[in-house]
Amino acid sequence: MAAGGGSSKRTWVVDVEKKLKEADKSVEMSRWERHCIYRVPPCMTNIKSKAYQPQVVSLGPFHHGDLDLRPMEEHKCRALRQLLQRVERTFDELVDGVEEVAEQLEGAYMDLDSEWRADGGSRERFLAMMIFDGCFLLEVMRCTAADGKQVGDYAHNDPIFSRHGILYMVPYIRRDMLMLENQLPLLLLQKLVEVESGKPQNDDFINRMVLKFLAQSSGPLPPGVGLGLHPLDVFRRSMLTGKCHQIRSPQDNEEDNTIIRSAVELYEAGIQFKPSKTPSLHDIRFRRGTLSMPTVSVDDSTEYMFLNMMAFERLHAGAGNDVTGYVFFMDNIIDSAKDVALLSSKGIIQNAIGSDQAVAKLFNTISRDVVLEPNSALDAVQRQVNGYFRQPWNIWRANLIHTYFRSPWAFLSLAAAVFLLGMTVMQTVYTVLQFYGNDSNSLPPSAPSPM
Structure with missing residues (x-):
């Protein structure tokens, strides 16, 4: 028995050593670089799991076959049929075109199940799913862009x-396109359009088409930025156009790198708020006592939109944490409904979900367990605001307002006290002047000077 146990253990050791020798760092790095679509881990979905799940349509393999999403499959077939008839192409031509980039498409998905991978003998199934989903998405975007025309x-x-x-279904499809687990690589759409037209497609054209569908009011991405990874990536990049106004400097005082105060506290200390000139989340600056911030519309889509972009930043190495930093910044300056009301009055928040308390709860919730990269873009702004807030005059001003101007009764008490103090001073001065006046009148008349 001992010998058998030793032999079994020896086999186990050999297997582990074999796996360690087969591990190739360069191969692993190459595989990780291709990943851009991820399953959101439970440690992140516990905030609100439904915010990461598609509601009407599966795009890609992660939610393919989900019971609630199966009704949309028949519409995918109809979309493919209509597309092929209109462009006079065959399904086989689409397969040949997509097969050229099949390895890249497969590599885009991290933790892809073996039922979809080529090494599992399922390349054909993966290609079919990609073509059906991609053609469906193209047809939805084209019908929406036609603005009612057939x-x-x-x-x-x-x-x-x-x-x-x-009118009624596309809003749900648009929402599902922003789910991190429900993404299609834009390389797929580019290849499908290329097969349709018979000529290579420009990266900017694909980016614009997707962005126009997702955010009609959003400005276009700068030309030449390259093909987006997927719809969520393009949408996120559209919110981060332009360069950050503040860059962290090694010479900055680390003592100012603390949590920023709430909007109401900053306002009481004399800091003004105003909307930035652009909607970019990069357009946040503090100058001469004024904090400029982009206007953000808070509606039913805000929560899942930010959560999925933050999940992408957390899971995709090199994506940065610009959206995460913005949400963290907003959470710091919003503690209560009063902060939301103040920012709304200044045109920074457009509240479309109801109460100010609901907006405050939203930002306080989605920023839970947020991890920020050191030296993030908003650090310099935060330190400048904190430095201004700590100036003695501003601290005194804030304490005065907080103590005496928060309620009309406190203000009236202060006014009465000041009035009484003034009256007391005036009475004292009058008494002193009267005393010296009477004293001078009681002096004997002076003798006439000799001639």
Whole structure:
């Protein structure tokens, strides 16, 4: 028995040593560099798990076959059929085109199940799923961009591709396109459009098409930035256009790198708020006692939008933490409904979800367990604000306002005290002047000077 146990242990040791020798750092790095679509781990979904789950359509392998999303599969088939008829291409041509980039598409998904991988003998299934999902997405975006005009041969009462479907179903599809686990590589869309048109497609064209569908009011990405990784990546980059106004310097005073005060406290210390000139989250600056911030519209989409962009930043090495830093900054200056009311009055928050307390709760919730990179872009702004807040005059001003101007009764008490103090001083001065006046009148008349 002992010998058998030793032999078994020896086999186990040999297997481990073999795996260690087979591990190749360069191969691992190459594989990780291709990943850009991830499963969100439970440690992040515990905040609000539904914020990471698609509601009506699966895009990609992670949610393919989910029971609640199966009804959309028949609409994908119809979209593919309409697209092929309109561009006069065959399904085989699409397969040949997508197969050229199949390895890159597969590598985009981290922790892809063996049922989809080529080494599991499922390359054909993966290609079919990519083509159906990609063509569906292209048709939805084109019908929406047509602004009510008929695209292809879709029926007027089509549940997805008609004006009725665009009005009532597309908002849900647009939401599902921003789920990190529900992404399609833009390389897929580029290849499908290339097969349709018979010529290579510009990266900027694909970026613009996706961004126009996701955020019609958003400005375009600068030309030449390269093809986005997926719709969520393009949407995130559209919110981060331009350069940061403040860059952390090694000479900055580390003592000012503390948590920033709430908006109301900053306002009481004399700091003014105003909207930035652009909607970019990079456009945050502090200058001459004024904190400029981009206007943000808070509605039903804000929570899942920020959560998925933050999840992407946390899971994708090299993505940065610009959105995470912004949410962390907003959480710091928003402690209560009063802070939201102040920022709303200054045009920085557009509240479309109801109460100010709901907005405060939203930012306080989604910033939970946030991890910030050191030397983030907002550090310099935060230190400048804290430095201004700590100036003695501003501290005295804030304490005065907090103590005596928070309620009308406190203000009236202060005014009464000042009035009484003034009256007391005036009475004292009057008494002193009267005393010296009477004293001078009681002096005997002076003798006449000799001639």
